[in-house]
Amino acid sequence: MTLFEEIAQHYNYWVTILLMVSGLYIVVAKSNMIKRLLGLSVFQTSVYLLYLSPGKILGGTPPILASEYSVYANPLPHVLILTAIVVGVATLALGLALAVRINEAFGSIEEDEIVPVIDREDHAA
Amino acid sequence: MTSTLLMDIALLLPFAGAIGIWLAGRWPNLREAVTLATAGGLFIVVITLLMRVLDGERPEIHPIQLFPGVSIDFVLEPLGMLFATVASTLWIVNSVYSIGYMRGNNEPRQTPFYICFAVAIGGAIGVSFAGNLLTLFLYYELLTLSTYPLVTHKGTDEAKAKGRVYLILLMGTSMLLMLPAIIWVLTAAGTTEFTPGGVLAGAGLTTGMLAVLYTIFMYGIGKAALMPVHFWLPAAMVAPTPVSALLHAVAVVKAGVFSVLKITVYIFGIDLLAETGASLPVAYIAGATVVLASMVALTRDNLKARLAYSTVSQLSYVVMAAAIATPAAVIGAAMHIAAHAVSKITLFFGAGAIYTAHHLTEVSQLDGIGRKMPITLGTFLIGSLSIIGLPPLIGVWSKWWIGVGGADADQYWVLAVLMISSLLNIAYLMPIAARGFFVAPPDAKPGEPVALKEAPIACLLALLATAALCLLLFFGASELETLLAEIAPVDAAQPPVEGEANVNLQ
Amino acid sequence: MSVEHHAFHVTEHLPALAAVVPLVGAVLAALVRNGTIAWLVSLAVGLALPVISILMLWEVQASGPISYALGGWAPPVGIEFRVDLANAYLAILVSVMAGVVLAGSPRSIDDEVNPENRAWYYAAFLLCLCGLMGMIVTGDAFNVFVFMEVSSLATYILIAMGRDRRALVAAYQYLIIGTVGATFYVIGVGLLLAMTGTLNLVDLAQRLPQIEATRPLFTAVAFIIVGLGLKLALFPMHLWLPNAYAYAPSSASAFVASTATKVAVYLLLRFTFSVYGVDFVLPETPAATLFMILASVAMISGSLSAIFQTNVKRMLAYSSVSQIGYIILGIAMISETGLTGGISHMFNHALIKGALFIAVAAVIFATGAVRIDDMAGLGRTMPVTMGAFVIAGLGLIGVPGTAGFISKWYLIQGAAEQGMWWIVAVIVVSSLMAVFYIGRVVEVAWFRAPLSDAPRRAPPELVLAAVALAVAVVIFGFFTEFSAGVASDAARVLLEGYAR
Structure with missing residues (x-):
């Protein structure tokens, strides 16, 4: 098996890793609070893929019992990820709500601008 | 009960x-x-x-x-x-x-x-x-x-x-x-x-x-x-x-x-x-502390600071004796705890009494204080003599036992430390009493008696009590030895203090 | 007869009740929309949960671990709630702290949280409690994630309710880091699921040794450890913590500081000891050494930062970073003595930090002071509150006769047993540094003239809560059967692992 095949056969993982790393990069590198939240979402989404892709079995059908099929995809990851999606949505909603409130309180959602203001307040009060 | x-x-x-x-x-x-x-x-x-x-x-x-x-x-x-x-x-x-x-x-x-x-x-x-x-x-x-x-x-x-x-x-x-x-x-x-x-x-x-x-x-x-x-x-x-x-x-x-x-x-x-x-390294450090702290005490004009360095020095007697680790030295160490306690508390009470009555804190201000406060300075003198280690005050026994302990362990430098330190004790404690009694007060008029102004009566009572303890314990030393004999059995062959204590009693 | 049957019935469902009671309470609190009624509901929950937890511990001590099949689906297919000595101990800790904080906090919350948000505050508090209790009792790796996010989301809300606008940013930053941490954790669990096909912790422990390819397992545990490390604020993943504790409403700080990180530590223990087992991850990776180094750095740098803080809550927060180091250090020793020290320090530190934060809450109520300099003269004007602060502070230092001494003794003994004298040095140096930052508050509070003669009177229930915890700090400094005795039993259970 060539290296290329090795890579190609696990392409689902490569996509996962790419999403994971780029999401994390956005979280770390960006100053805009909304963008960081979006990066966080991308990062979380990569996990959905990590769970779901091994659950797919080649030639399998959706896990609905029927006499003519005997090979099913694993339903467990889907159930788990349904929960994870709910968690992700809630997190994003809360994060965005916080960003709105921060914008009202500080007049900005750029961390680069807000952090110096906070530092000043820390030293003043 | x-x-x-x-x-x-x-x-x-x-x-x-x-x-x-x-x-x-x-x-x-x-x-x-x-x-x-x-x-x-x-x-x-x-x-x-x-x-x-x-x-x-x-x-x-x-x-x-x-x-x-x-x-x-x-x-x-x-x-x-x-x-x-x-x-x-x-x-x-x-x-x-x-x-x-x-x-x-x-x-x-x-x-x-x-x-x-x-x-x-x-x-x-x-x-x-x-x-x-x-x-x-x-x-x-x-x-x-x-x-x-x-x-x-x-x-x-x-x-x-x-x-x-x-x-x-x-x-x-x-x-x-x-x-x-x-x-x-x-x-x-x-x-x-x-x-x-x-x-x-x-x-x-x-x-x-x-x-x-x-x-x-x-x-x-x-x-x-x-x-x-x-x-x-x-x-x-x-x-x-x-x-x-x-x-x-x-x-x-x-x-x-x-x-x-x-x-x-x-x-x-x-x-x-x-x-x-x-424990010998500690014994050396303690011996050095005894001498050094006494020297520092010499340089201090503030009365309480002088007494404090005196305490540092006296404490190291105990540590040194403990670290020599012979039975006699341990008895000396234990006895020194009691001896130093009653002597030093007398000195501090004296210093406090002087402060309460005259608000004086420095040794150089104490000229003639003994004429104004004879009881205070008299007891102070007793405390000083006990620290120095003169009979008939308790201080002598502990120094004696520590010296014996040092000799038992063939650590003869201990005797040297005791000797030097006692001389230094004299040098930093006696001038206080000497000034107080023999130098005329700065505000004294020739020919007129100095007005007495002693500390509150409660202070005086305490002073007299501790000075008396310095004296009483000298005669009670054999009781202390009995008490301590169990932890540090000294050979029957060398009962150095027992006999002398009896002689003094007679 | 029917009564007996009923009682039996309730005991059987204790693990589920531990998570469900606060959940129902949260819904009720959110529905009533009235601060006072919401508080009463919370208080009822806060009083019921310790009873549930103590009953669970009795049950476990009497007849071994409780396994509860949620919804009647038998494990390993269904979700299992599994309670043994380790998590029963922690459940008592979390529920008692919740009860004490809730009982003490109503007027402090009225003071610090906007009127329209008060009911929401209690709802979020109970949700956070529900998440923590759920993380403790559950025996399912993915279920842990769900409860973790329940508690985390609720915590972000609690923090954001602080009266200062900086609270919003602190909450936002914690949200980002907390979510990254939880996602790391869930990545690790995903890898485990892919390798073993199970999520049940006991089942995982039994299947792991049969897996030949160990690399994915190491990757999984690395993700889990880093994820939990972010949650428990292990150095250098602690940067979210000081601001979060500093700007949250005071009683929320008291609760979160004394419980949330402890639950993350518990999960770390579960995975490294129960699931992976002592002879798998720890000997074959540098994890233990790494933990030990990070913990030592946390202990020293946390204490050092605490010394230089001007805000008293932030000072306590940095002290938490350092104290978490103690706990991790005990774990990293992988010996019964060390683990006993680490686990009992979770309990003792919770009491101590709870007392300190509640005392600070009372100070903030009375004077509005959050800067140490503003606490001038409080030793004279608020002697009881500051007395509790000092006693708890002595516990933090580890003075004998306080709870803090007990755990430090175990930690030092654990290090000495293994001949790690540099660890002993780190422990005692860090303790000594606590003298500095507690001593600074003492000096300001007693040696400076009060800024105002008559501060507002702090609510008695708040002062009482601080005093109660301070008294507990002293009591658990002498009577160690529960704090260290059960901790030592729990350490043994953890060292045995699930697999055997």
Whole structure:
């Protein structure tokens, strides 16, 4: 098996890793609070893929019992990820709500601008 | 009453007293009555216990188990009994004195002062009754914490800064060194109980490790003020005089040297130390401290600072004697705890009396003070002579035994240290009395008698009591020896003091 | 007869009740929309949960671990709630702290949280409690994630309710880091699921040794450890913590500081010891050494930072970073003594930090002071509150006679047993540094003239809560059967692992 095949056969993982790393990069590198939240979402989404892709079995059908099929995809990851999606949505909603409130309180959602203001307040009060 | 019950009472009485003082805080007379009643009660209980210990009883109580195999234990033995007796006796005297001093100087916040004082005494009793290292450590820290508010009592910036030094040095040494050393003993010997003969023989420690452990302990016990961790003691001079007396005579430094002695005798065992010589480095350091601190005392003009350095020097007598680790030296060390306590408290009471009556703090201001305060300076002289080690005062016995101990161990430098230090004692203590008595007061008119102005009567009573103790203990030294004989049996072949004591009595 | 049957019935469902009771309470609190009624509901929950937890511990001590099949689906297919000594101990800790904080906090919350948000505050508090209790009792790796996010989301809300606008940013930053941490955790669990096909922790423990390819397992545990490390604020993943604790409403700080990180530590213990087992991850990776180094750095740097803080809550927060180091250090020793020290320090530190934060809450109520300099003279004007602060502070230092001493003793003994004297040095030096930052507050509070003669009177229930915890700090300094005794049993259970 060539290296290329090795890579190609696990392409689902490569996509996962790419999403994971780029999401994390956005979280770390960006100053805009909304963008960081979006990066966080991308990062979380990569996990959905990590769970779901091994659950797919080649030639399998959706896990609905029927006499003519005997090979099913694993339903467990889907159930788990349904929960994870709910968690992700809630997190994003809360994060965005916080960003709105921060914008009202500080007049900005750029961390680069807000952090110096906070530092000043820390030293003043 | 059973001895164990008496022990419970002795351990709890000072804390009960502290609560009583708090409750009576609004009525100063009642509050002071509570202090005195507690002190008196404690004294009676401790003396009763002392009698029973002299009869050979060794009561013990084990109230609480903290860790598997390590409990809070209290066991009575001669050494602890000696310290408890010293502390409880001097607490009465010190309370009487405190009342005179605190009222005479209109000090603020007297109720917290007396509460902390009572708690500190409770800590001292706990230290003296402790049956293992953990218990000792517990009460040792309690003593540090309860005296911190006393040291900083004045509340000034200076008091705050000195209090910081006091707390950091004492807590720092105990936490950084003493606690690990205790746990080292526990892991090496499997126990921290004070056992006659020690627990470390056969624990598999090499001589080098023993020497390190011993040194860690001696510096971990910061209250013993071995140089260079002695700074807290002069710093604590910022406190009111009764507190200085508490620190220097009644409880704090005595708890330090008592712990040194207890650990030497019951954890290491003097046989082990004598065999390996593991404690000799500490003995050298202590010998150097004796001389150096006396020299520093010479240079101090502030009376209390001079006395503080004198204490640093005297404490190292005890440490040095313990580290020589011969039976005679250990007896000398134990006796020096009592001897220095009564002598130094007399000196501090004297210094406080001078401050209360004339607001003088420097030695150079004391010209003619003896003519105005003959009782104060007379007792001060007795205390000085006892420190120097002249008969018929208690100070001579402890120095004698330490010297004998040094000779037993073929450590003749100890004799040299004793000699030099006694000369230095004369040099820094005698000028005070000499100025006071022989130099005319600066405001005196020729031909006219100097007007007497003594300290409050309570201060004087306390002074007379402690000066009398210096004298009485000289004749009671054989009792002390009997008490201590068990922990350090001296060969019958050389009874150096027994005979002479009798001669003096005749 | 029917009564007996009923009682039996309730005991059987204790693990589920531990998570469901606060959940129902949260819904009720959110529905009533009235601060006072919401508080009463919370208080009822806060009083009921300790009872449930203590009953669970009795049950476990009497008849071994409780396994509860949620919804009647038998494990390993269904979700299992599994309670043994380790998590029963922690459940008591969390529920008691919740009860004490809730009982003490109503007027402090009225003071610090906008009136229209008060009911929401209690709802979020109970949700956070529900998540923490769920994380403790559950025996299912994915279920842990769900409860973790329940508690985390609720915590972000609690923090954001602080009266200062900086609270919003602190909450936002915690949200980002917390979510990254939880996602790391869930990545690790996903890898485990892919390798073993199970999520049940006991089942995982039994299947792991049969897996030949160990690399994915190491990757999984690395993700889990980093994820939990972010949650428990292990150095250098602690940067979210100081601001979060500093700007949250005071009583929320008290609760979160004393419980949330402890639960993350518990999960770390579960995975490294129960699931992976002592002879798998720890000997074959440098994890233990790494933990030990990080913990030591945390202990020293946390204490050092605490010394230089001007805000008292932030000072306590940095002290938490340092104290978490103690706990991790005990775990990294992988010995019964060390683990006992670590686990009992979770309990003791919770009491201590709870007392300190509640005392600070009372100070903030009375004077509005959050800067140490503004606490001048409080030793005279608020002697009881500051007395509780000092006693708890002594516990933090580890003075004998306080709870903090007990756990430090175990830690030092554990290090000495293994001959790691540099660890002993780190422990005692860090303790000594606590003298500095507690001493600084003492000096300001007692040696400076009060800024105002008559501060507002702090609510008695708040002062009482601080005093109660301070008294507990002293009591558990002498009576160690529960705090250290059960901790030592729990350490043994953890060292045995699930697999055997």
